[in-house]
Amino acid sequence: MTELSGPELNDLELTGLERSGPELPDEQTAERAAPVSGSQDGPRVWLVPTPVGNLGDITLRAVEVLRGADAVACEDTRRSGALLAHLGIQKPLVRLDAHTMRRAPAALEKYPRLAYVSDAGTPGISDPGAELVAAAIAADIPVEVLPGATAFVPALVLSGLDSGRFTFEGFLPRSGRERKTRLSALAARAETSVLYESPHRLGATLSDLAGVCGESRPASVTRELSKKFEETARGTLAELTARFAAGVRGEIVVVVAGRPAGEADPDAPAPDHEAVALALAAQGKTARDIRDALMAQGLRKNDAYALALRVTEKAGPDLSDPS
Structure with missing residues (x-):
């Protein structure tokens, strides 16, 4: 390491x-x-x-x-x-x-x-x-x-976060487009992420993580594993950023929780709204049902309304008022 x-x-x-x-x-x-x-x-x-x-x-x-x-x-x-x-x-x-x-x-x-x-x-x-x-x-x-000592496995377990599936990031690039790309990928990931960081860059990395993952994302910072002053700090990225803003000594492992289940995956392909609307119309769904389903996928109300009308080829009385 x-x-x-x-x-x-x-x-x-x-x-x-x-x-x-x-x-x-x-x-x-x-x-x-x-x-x-x-x-x-x-x-x-x-x-x-x-x-x-x-x-x-x-x-x-x-x-x-x-x-x-x-x-x-x-x-x-x-x-x-x-x-x-x-x-x-x-x-x-x-x-x-x-x-x-x-x-x-x-x-x-x-x-x-x-x-x-x-x-x-x-x-x-x-x-x-x-x-x-x-x-x-x-x-x-x-x-x-030979099997033996490593830092990221104890830190992952100590974090208290999901360890069933995780990605080991190693050291992030220090700057530039590659760093932004890696941070964005980490933020979108559903599984836990583990990374190493040096003490003098810890504060900046925690701040960057809070920016892409959201300040409320759970995380942990473990330092000085197996040494006299071993410490694991757990909290949100905002809390950890504030805690370590003044700097710290020792070897550092950062563990970040995966993207919450209810949060949309920014890397997921955009849904084909028209295909969904046509499929629902073929099932005999009403224009109102189709509109609501399209809105649940993130389509704006007026756009969902117009598409629902088009696939059902009529403005049913249940959609006479787009509100």
Whole structure:
């Protein structure tokens, strides 16, 4: 998960987190070259989830894979180096971020068994990990993705909004037509939407969401997942915009409720009023019934009246007064 802002490395939330997990025994802190259990021999790429906050969320399998890999590729060598040091693991670190992913083929050739970690969470979700997977597949190198930490799933559940169907937006474009298009699509969507945002853009994004979705649309903002100051704020988009207008720190996940059931879908095709009127006339409906049905579809009263008269080919006494 890229673009997550937080403290610098010297008070890195990797080292300052509550370490609820057990410390590794002394005999396990030394470098181990044993093969990774459950994995075949030969070249391989592992995508290894890392904690989004609390270091206790690292899995035993993740530690085993990191120890058995030839090298660890990552977005930030300092941040990932601090995590490996905490785990007692010494491995070559290869920087593969959005600016250096072109080095992926060379890294795969030099380190046949390569583990990849993002700054936090599951690689391949809103970070360059997906490009590494594509490069490995192109080179016919097997890829394994380990289950583990991610930010958007806990935030979705914590929101209290419908989690049966949802769309993950990742990071919205910062500006321009593409941002407006994505926001409009989000507003029209019937299912819940989940997105990441940086702290310094949170207020602007909440305001934009309120503008396209309506100020009363329910939403939530979750920050600092699994850390000491974890917080989930729930309310309308208007309330959340006001609450976070002054700014906030930490990694942010925003969850927005889907379009209410009674609200028209702006992307739905316009109804064919004439086809509806003809169908109703064929069923023997009166001109008044047809007029009312057309008005229920959003047609203005006078237009509905005129169309109802035309399809019934008479001005019945029940419609002599268009009011």
